[in-house]
Amino acid sequence: DTEVTQTPKHLVMGMTNKKSLKCEQHMGHRAMYWYKQKAKKPPELMFVYSYEKLSINESVPSRFSPECPNSSLLNLHLHALQPEDSALYLCASSQGRGFAETQYFGPGTRLLVL
């Protein structure tokens, strides 16, 4: 089973709202990732959690706040977003034991900021 689930599928929020994106995997993977993908562009890495610790933050604005409550769950808390933050947000996971491991992606959350 290589399933990564994400909720919600779609999200519309105003610039003053606070919302959260959720990601879950039950493959025993120890690395989890958040990517942002704008239309007609490749995904861009935002954050990496390895063994529940934040290991990479790609200089993401503080209005995006990741959280890894346990090895199966990854959240992305959103606050005071801008319209340019509208994008597809993809979560992924991998085993976390070495390089060049396959990352398995969830279906994504399409975010629209008004």
Add this chain to the structure above:
Amino acid sequence: AQKITQTQPGMFVQEKEAVTLDCTYDTSDQSYGLFWYKQPSSGEMIFLIYQGSYDEQNATEGRYSLNFQKARKSANLVISASQLGDSAMYFCAMIGGATNKLIFGTGTLLAVQP
């Protein structure tokens, strides 16, 4: 620095024919992994095939095969017997060295015609 180049923004192929999607890469790492992902219009990033830098044989997964030419730093994806459901964006990606950062190319949009 690592880089992935996909020079074909869009491709057409007739149903049941084979198609090759080009990918070249650049890295100074000796150990790296190369990946192909498929992204339908629904947005989910679907893992297709993996090739490790030390693998001597080309990877194959069903109708997908990866034509790995290490000296030329190319990792082309070959899809045999194209189906209408193969219409999607295809991304070539790599992870190099000790990092688990997945670097994507710009993608190739494949359209399969009946």
